[in-house]
Amino acid sequence: MNEQSGGVSVEIERADPFADSPDCGADALLRADATARPSNDPAVTAVIVAYNHERYIAQALDSVLMQKTTFPYEVIVSEDRSTDSTMDVIQDFVDRYPDRIRVIRSDVNLGNNDVVTRALQLARGRYLTWLDGDDYWVSPDKLQSQFDFMEAHPDSAITYHDVARVTETGEVIRILKGTDKRATIDDLIQSNFVGIGGMIRAAALQDIPAWLRDMPAGDWPLCLLAARSGFIDYLEGPLAHYRIHGSSNWAARPLLEQSLLSLELLNDLEDHLGADYPQSFQRSRRNMMGRLREVSESAPSVAPVALDPEERLRQAEWTAKDATVRAYEAGIRVREVEALLAAATAAAAEKSETMETIHSALEARSKERADLHSEFLRKEAEWRHMFELAFEPMKSIDRALEARSKETADLRTEILQKEQEWRRMFEFAFHRLERMRRRERHTIIALCIPALILVAILLIAQWPGR
Incomplete structure (x- = not known):
């Protein structure tokens, strides 16, 4: 792992003392907490992931640094090579809090989960928490509350709390409430209710698999x-704000796209974890398919995407621009000729001492004018030709736009046809499932009736003996 802080790169290797241990649960978590890290390490590591968050990162850092705790904690900022001034703001905080903040910066923009996992692998705290650079905490007691609970409950692998969804200016949209009961991984498979309010016991996250990337x-x-090692516990109260704005990586997406990505993520997770929790993943997938169907039925038509005509339009625009540049260059040459003519006239006037000289100058000037007129006529013909060349791409653009409109209409028709096909497929699947359920009930009844008759015969056969 390559850690960069203040422009210095350091290779850091982190050993895993429990990689071969088969233990799990509270006892294993306690042993890992006791031996995985030296006693002078921070108790909590807060990870902030930042990319193009120049307007929000200062509030995120302030909300972490305002925490009132009885234990030491550290802040790791994982910066993914922003193109704005995000890094300048972070560096200002590093200069003010050099002992509290560490920075990891990408050499190039990664755009994947390595930005998160590399910070977690460098974390020294017994507990790990995180937030994005455009979100922020609102309670100075957030870390202390979660820390105290997890210290008192060694079987707790994760704690979380309510989160408020807010606008870009901080106006609350709604509160995302948690569940009052102690949850397990089976509950978490149904939906991700932890969100940005989570704190994970580091001992429950010893190995981060490569497929997470x-x-x-x-x-x-x-x-x-982490939930494989313990319970998920809820602390009441909105202790963090999840900001919704136009550049949000998730919240700015349409609801249908969010549903499709969630289903895709669930299928990927099932490939890696489904063998241990098959029924939970099956139930979650069934519920998510139902929600996806509801969203798809209520979603507006999907806008068609740009096709090859866009490239043709761009080429036509460049051709028109090139013709305009050529016409501008021709105009410059004409002005140069006019300047030379003015200079020649001035020189002839200065050198004309006699009428003969003046006459000669006038004749020369007349000839120059004739030549200039011929040049002008030639240039005029060139300009007319250039303008014709410039308008020809515009006609091509019109034709490309007409073709694009037709392709767009064809694509929209195809989308509507696909939508009808998907609806018929969903209806067919649900009808078939209903027929299977009725067939199962008939089978059960058919199996139970002979059994009841046999029991009645046995009871009748035993009755005279009593």
């Missing part, structure tokens, strides 16, 4: 991996 999202898989 290319997952569409990272927080749900990480929580599922």
Whole structure:
């Protein structure tokens, strides 16, 4: 792992003392907490993931640094090579809190879960928590509350709390409430209710598998991996704000796209974890398919995507621009000729001492004018030709736009046809499932009636003896 802080790269290797241990549950978590890290390490590591968050990262860092705790904690900022001034803001905080904040910066933009996992692998705290650079905590007691609970409950692998969804300016949209009961991994498979309010016991997350790198999202898989070792506990109260804005990686997507990505993520998770929890994944997939059907029926028509005509339109635009540049260059040459003519006239006037000289100059000037007129006529013909060349691409653009409109209409028709096919497929599947259920009930009844008759015969046969 390559950690970069203040522009210095350091290779850091982290040993895993429990990689070969088969233990799990509270006892294993306690032993891991006691021996995995030195006693002088911070108790909690807060990971902030930042990319192009120049307007929000200062509030995120302030919300972490305002925490009032009885224990030491550290902040690791994982910065994914922003193209704005996000890193400048982070560096300002590093300069002010050099002993509290560490920074890992990508050499190039990664755009995957390595940005999160590399920070978790460098974390020294017994507990891990995280937030994105555009979100923020609102309670100075958040870390202390979760820390105290997990210290008192060694069988707790994750704690979380309510989260408020807010606008870009901080106006509350709604509160995402948690569940009052102690949840397990079976509950978490149904939906990711932990979100940005989670704190994970680091001992429950010793090994981060390689398949996590290319997952569409990272927080749900990480929580599922940790939930295999213990319970998921809820603390009441909105202690963090989840900001919704136009550049949000998830919230800005259409609801139908969110549902499809969630189903894709669930299928990927089932490939890696489904063998241990088959019924939970099957129930979650069934519920998610139902929600997807509801969303698809209520969603507006999908806008058609741009096809090859876009490239043709772009080429036509460049051709028109090139013709305009050529016409501009021709105009410059004409002005140069006019300047030379003015200079020649001035020189002839200065050198004309006699009428003969003046006459000669006038004749020369007349000839130059004739030449200029011929040049002008030639240039005019060139300009007319250039303008014709410039308008020809516009005609091509019109034809391309007409073709694109037709292709768009054909694509929309195809989308509507596919939508009808999908609906028929869903209806067929549900009808078939209903027929299977009725057939199962008839089979059960058919099996139970002979058994009841046999029991009645046995009871009648035993009755005279009594």
